[in-house]
Amino acid sequence: MTGILIYLIILLITAFLSPILISKGGKTAPWLLGMVSAAGFAWLLGFTGYISEGNSLNYTIEWLPELYLNFSLYLDGLSLFFALLVTGMGALVLVFSGNYMKPYAMKHRFFFLILLFEFAMLGMVLSGNLFTMFIFWELTSVSSFLLVGFNHEKPEARNAALQALLITVAGGLAMMAGFIMLGQMAGTLEINQLLKSGDIIRNHPHYLPALLLVLAGAFTKSAQFPFHFWLPGAMQAPSPVSAYLHSATMVKAGIYLLMRLSPVMGGTPEWKYILTITGAITMILGGYFAYSQTDFKKVLAYTTISALGTLVLMLGIDTDISIKAAIIFLLVHALYKGALFMIAGLIDKSVGSRDLRKIGGLNKVMPVASLAAIISLLSMAGLPPMIGFIGKELIYEAKFALPDIGNLLLVAGVMTNIIMVAISLALIFNLFLGPLKYPGERPTRPAFALRVGPSLLAGISLIFGLFPATVADFLLSPAIKSIRPSIDSFKLSLWHGFNEVLLVSFITVAAGVVLFLLYRKINPMLTHLNTEVITFRFADAFNKGLNVFLYLTKRKTSFIQSGYQRFYLMAIFIMTSVLAWYQLIYTWPEIESISFSRPGMFEMIILLLIVSSTIIAVLIRSRLAAILSLGAVGYGIGLLFIVYGAIDVAITLMLAETLVLVLFMVVIYHLPKFTNFSSKASRLRDAAVALLVGGFMTGLVLKAGQLNLNPKISDFYVENAIPLAHGSNIVNVILVDFRALDTLGEITVLVIAAIGVVALLKLKTKKGSAT
Amino acid sequence: MKSYIVQLAAARLLPVTLILSLLVFYRGHNEPGGGFIGGLMAAAGFIFYAMAFDTQEAEKKLRVSPLMLIVAGLSFAFISTLPSLFAGNPFFTGEWISLIIPLLGKLKLGTPLLFDFGVYLTVWGVIVTIIFNVMEE
Numbered sequence: 001m002t003g004i005l006i007y008l009i010i011l012l013i014t015a016f017l018s019p020i021l022i023s024k025g026g027k028t029a030p031w032l033l034g035m036v037s038a039a040g041f042a043w044l045l046g047f048t049g050y051i052s053e054g055n056s057l058n059y060t061i062e063w064l065p066e067l068y069l070n071f072s073l074y075l076d077g078l079s080l081f082f083a084l085l086v087t088g089m090g091a092l093v094l095v096f097s098g099n100y101m102k103p104y105a106m107k108h109r110f111f112f113l114i115l116l117f118e119f120a121m122l123g124m125v126l127s128g129n130l131f132t133m134f135i136f137w138e139l140t141s142v143s144s145f146l147l148v149g150f151n152h153e154k155p156e157a158r159n160a161a162l163q164a165l166l167i168t169v170a171g172g173l174a175m176m177a178g179f180i181m182l183g184q185m186a187g188t189l190e191i192n193q194l195l196k197s198g199d200i201i202r203n204h205p206h207y208l209p210a211l212l213l214v215l216a217g218a219f220t221k222s223a224q225f226p227f228h229f230w231l232p233g234a235m236q237a238p239s240p241v242s243a244y245l246h247s248a249t250m251v252k253a254g255i256y257l258l259m260r261l262s263p264v265m266g267g268t269p270e271w272k273y274i275l276t277i278t279g280a281i282t283m284i285l286g287g288y289f290a291y292s293q294t295d296f297k298k299v300l301a302y303t304t305i306s307a308l309g310t311l312v313l314m315l316g317i318d319t320d321i322s323i324k325a326a327i328i329f330l331l332v333h334a335l336y337k338g339a340l341f342m343i344a345g346l347i348d349k350s351v352g353s354r355d356l357r358k359i360g361g362l363n364k365v366m367p368v369a370s371l372a373a374i375i376s377l378l379s380m381a382g383l384p385p386m387i388g389f390i391g392k393e394l395i396y397e398a399k400f401a402l403p404d405i406g407n408l409l410l411v412a413g414v415m416t417n418i419i420m421v422a423i424s425l426a427l428i429f430n431l432f433l434g435p436l437k438y439p440g441e442r443p444t445r446p447a448f449a450l451r452v453g454p455s456l457l458a459g460i461s462l463i464f465g466l467f468p469a470t471v472a473d474f475l476l477s478p479a480i481k482s483i484r485p486s487i488d489s490f491k492l493s494l495w496h497g498f499n500e501v502l503l504v505s506f507i508t509v510a511a512g513v514v515l516f517l518l519y520r521k522i523n524p525m526l527t528h529l530n531t532e533v534i535t536f537r538f539a540d541a542f543n544k545g546l547n548v549f550l551y552l553t554k555r556k557t558s559f560i561q562s563g564y565q566r567f568y569l570m571a572i573f574i575m576t577s578v579l580a581w582y583q584l585i586y587t588w589p590e591i592e593s594i595s596f597s598r599p600g601m602f603e604m605i606i607l608l609l610i611v612s613s614t615i616i617a618v619l620i621r622s623r624l625a626a627i628l629s630l631g632a633v634g635y636g637i638g639l640l641f642i643v644y645g646a647i648d649v650a651i652t653l654m655l656a657e658t659l660v661l662v663l664f665m666v667v668i669y670h671l672p673k674f675t676n677f678s679s680k681a682s683r684l685r686d687a688a689v690a691l692l693v694g695g696f697m698t699g700l701v702l703k704a705g706q707l708n709l710n711p712k713i714s715d716f717y718v719e720n721a722i723p724l725a726h727g728s729n730i731v732n733v734i735l736v737d738f739r740a741l742d743t744l745g746e747i748t749v750l751v752i753a754a755i756g757v758v759a760l761l762k763l764k765t766k767k768g769s770a771t
Numbered sequence: 772m773k774s775y776i777v778q779l780a781a782a783r784l785l786p787v788t789l790i791l792s793l794l795v796f797y798r799g800h801n802e803p804g805g806g807f808i809g810g811l812m813a814a815a816g817f818i819f820y821a822m823a824f825d826t827q828e829a830e831k832k833l834r835v836s837p838l839m840l841i842v843a844g845l846s847f848a849f850i851s852t853l854p855s856l857f858a859g860n861p862f863f864t865g866e867w868i869s870l871i872i873p874l875l876g877k878l879k880l881g882t883p884l885l886f887d888f889g890v891y892l893t894v895w896g897v898i899v900t901i902i903f904n905v906m907e908e
Binding site: 647648651652655656658659662663666667670724725726727728729731732733735736737740741743744747748750751753754757758761762 | 799800801802803804805806807808811812814815818822841844845848849852863865867881883884886887889890893894896897898900901902904905906907908
C-alpha cells in the first residue's frame with residue numbers, strides 16, 4: 001500500500017516536471033508522460049488477483065485523530081476499478097493531447113494541469129478517509145476549473161469555468177458538512193470502518209440532513225438535474241479534457257461517492273426516491289437535449305448527462321441487479337464516451353468544425369477513426385455485439401425486477417434509449433458514412449497519436465462485448481462486491497435467451513430507427529423549439545442569480561465601506577461606546593460606593609490645565625492653536641502619570657504626543673485656510689458622538705476603580721521580574737520578556753502601518769504626476 | 772522654517788539625542804526607558820533635523836534608508852526568538868549570558884536585550900518613514 005502512496009507522489013512530481021519536459025522534450029514527451037500513467041495502470045492491474053479474492057488494503061497516516069482526520073488510502077474492488085479507469089484513460093488522453101495540443105502556446109501548462117487532475121482524481125478514488133477524499137475532490141474541481149478556462153482569452157471559456165467551479169465547489173462544501181455529520185454519527189471517517197456502521201447512520205435522527213448534504217456534493221459533481229447545465233458549458237475546454245474529465249472520470253466522482261456510501265447510507269426510502277427521481281429526470285432531459293443539438297461535442301455532453309442520470313437511477317433502485325448494471329454501464333460509458341470525445345477533438349482538428357450540419361462522410365478521409373467511432377456509437381446505442389448491449393440489457397432487467405415504480409422507470413429508460421439509438425445512427429450515417437462534406441479545406445488524415453486512443457477504446461468495447469465473462473471476473477465482480485458484499489456470483493454473457501428484456505430491446509431499436517429516419521425533420525424543429533420557444537436557460541438563470549448577488553454585495557460594500565474616514569471612526573466610536581454603555585448600565589448597581597480621595601494642589605492645577613485646553617481646542621478658530629491645545633491636553637495627562645508614578649507610560653505618552661503634534665503640523669501646513677466645512681447639524685452630531693465616547697470613558701474609569709481585578713497577575717510580575725527576567729523595570733520586562741510575542745506582533749503591525757502610509761502617499765504622487 | 776539658529780541647534784542636538792536614546796534604551800531593563808521610548812527619541816531627533824533642513828538632508832544624515840532600519844529591527848526581534856529553540860526551551864524564552872568585562876564589570880547579555888534593540892530600530896524606522904513621507908507630500 002505504501003507503493004500506492006509512492007505512485008501518487010511520483011504522479012505529482014511528474015505533473016510539476018511536465019512543463020519542462022514538454023517544452024524541452026519535443027515529440028516524445030507526451031508519450032513519456034503517457035508511460036508514467038500507463039505504468040500506474042499496469043501496476044494497479046497487478047492488484048486485481050489479490051483484490052478479487054475479497055481482500056482490501058488500508059494505509060493510514062494519523063493527522064488529527066481527535067477529529068477523525070487522517071490521511072488514509074484504501075484499496076478494494078471499487079477503488080481499484082476506478083483507479084484503473086483513471087490511469088488507463090489518463091495514459092490514452094496524454095498521448096492524444098501530445099498531438100492535439102501542439103498548436104497551443106500554453107501546452108506545457110495544459111500538461112501540468114491534466115497531470116495534476118490525474119493525481120487528484122486517483123487520490124480521490126483511493127482515499128480511505130472521507131476528509132482525504134474531500135481534499136482530493138476539491139482539487140479535482142480546481143483543476144477542472146483551470147482546464148475548462150484553458151482558453152482564457154475567450155470570455156465564454158472563463159464564464160463556463162467559473163460556473164463549473166461555483167457549482168461543484170458549492171456542492172463540495174455541502175458535502176463536507178455532510179461528511180462532518182457522518183463523522184459525528186459514526187465516530188470515524190475511515191471508509192473501512194464506516195462500511196461497518198451503516199445501521200447506526202441509517203437509524204440516526206440526523207440521517208436525512210446528512211444524506212441531503214452528501215447528495216448535494218455528488219449531484220453537483222455528476223451534473224444531475226437541476227445542476228446539469230455546467231457540463232455542456234464545460235465543453236469550452238479542449239477536447240482531451242472533455243474526454244478525460246467531463247465524460248470518463250471527474251463527472252463520475254459523484255457516482256463513485258454514491259457507490260462508496262451506498263452500503264453506509266443506502267437502502268432507505270429516502271435514498272431510493274431521491275436518487276431514482278433525480279436520476280430519471282436527468283436521464284430523460286439529457287436525452288432530449290442531446291437529440292436536439294447540432295454541435296458534436298454538445299451532443300456528447302448531453303448524452304453524458306443522460307448516462308450519469310442512468311447511473312444515479314441504477315444506484316437509487318438499489319437492488320443486486322441494478323448495482324451490477326450500474327458498474328457495467330459505468331465501464332461501458334467510459335469506454336465509448338472517452339473514444340467519442342477524442343474523435344470529436346480529432347474531427348475538430350482536421351476539419352475545423354464540429355457542426356453536424358456541415359460535416360459528413362468522414363470515413364473517406366479518416367477510415368480508422370471512423371471505424372472506431374462507429375464501434376463506439378454502436379456501443380452507445382446498446383447494440384450487439386458491443387459491451388453497451390450487455391449494459392443496456394442489465395439496466396432493463398433491473399427496471400423489470402422493480403415492483404412499484406419499475407414500469408414508469410422502464411418507460412423512461414426505453415424512451416431515453418430510443419433517443420440514444422437514433423442519435424447513434426444519425427451520427428454513424430450522417431457524420432461517418434454517406435457523401436463527404438466539409439466546410440473548409442479537404443480534411444487530412446489524422447496523426448497516429450490521435451487515432452491510437454479512440455481505436456484502443458473502441459477495440460476494448462468490442463472485445464469486452466465478445467468475452468464479457470473475463471472482465472466480469474477480474475474487474476467487475478470485486479467492484480460490485482465492495483458495494484454489496486452479499487452478491488457472490490456474477491456472470492455476464494452477450495446472449496440471454498429470448499425473454500421480455502430482449503423484446504423491449506427490439507422495440508427500442510425499432511423505434512430508434514424510426515426516430516433516426518425522422519432525425520433530419522425533427523432536429524431543426526427541436527433546435528428551433530429550444531432556441532426560440534423555450535427561452536429559459538438554466539445557465540442564464542444561474543448567471544442572473546449570480547449577478548443579482550454581486551449587485552447586492554456591491555451595494556452592501558459601498559454602504560459599509562463609504563470611503564470617508566469620519567464615518568469609519570464614527571462607526572467604531574458609536575459601536576464601542578454603545579456596547580460598553582450597555583454593559584456599564586447593566587452592571588452599575590454592583591458599584592456600591594465610589595470613594596474619591598481629595599486631590600492635591602498639584603493635581604488640581606494639572607486638571608485645570610487639561611480642562612481649559614480642551615475648551616480652547618473646541619472653541620478656537622485657528623487650527624494651529626487648536627492642535628497646540630490638544631497637545632497641551634496630552635502633556636497634562638502625561639504629567640498626571642508622573643504624579644502617580646507611571647514614569648514609563650508618561651515618557652512614552654509625551655514623546656508620542658510630540659510626534660503626533662509634529663505630524664499634525666506637517667499636514668496642516670498643506671491645508672487651505674480655516675473655513676467652516678461642516679454644517680451646524682453635522683457639528684452637533686459630532687458633539688453628540690464625542691460626548692458619548694467621553695462619557696463612556698469616564699464611566700469606564702470610575703468602574704475600573706471598583707473592580708477587583710485578579711491581583712495575582714500583577715503580583716506575579718512584581719515577584720518574578722528579577723528572578724525570571726533579570727530586570728527591575730516591570731513595564732519593560734513585560735514588554736520584552738513576559739509578553740514579548742505580543743510586542744513582536746505590535747511592531748509588525750507598526751511596520752505594516754508604515755508600509756501602508758508609504759504606499760498611499762507614493763501611489764497618490766504617481767497618479768498626480770500622471771494627470 | 773530655514774532659520775540658522777534652528778539649523779545649528781538641530782545639528783548639535785542630533786548626536787546628543789541619539790546617545791540619549793541609546794542610554795534610555797539600555798537602562799530600560801531596570802529603570803524607566805526601553806526600546807520603544809528610545810526609538811521614539813531617536814526618531815524625534817531626526818524629525819527635528821528634517822524640520823530644520825529638509826527631509827533629503829535628514830535622510831543623508833541617517834545614511835541608511837529608514838526602511839532598512841525597519842528591516843533590521845524586525846530581523847533582530849525575530850532572531851532573538853531563535854536561541855531559545857536551540858537551547859531546547861519553549862519558543863521566545865529569554866536566554867542570558869554573563870560577561871565579565873574589565874573596567875565595566877559584570878555585563879549581562881540576553882535575548883530580551885536583542886529583542887528590545889529590534890523594537891528600538893523598528894519604532895525609529897517606522898516613525899521616521901511615516902513622518903518623512905508626510906513631510907515630503
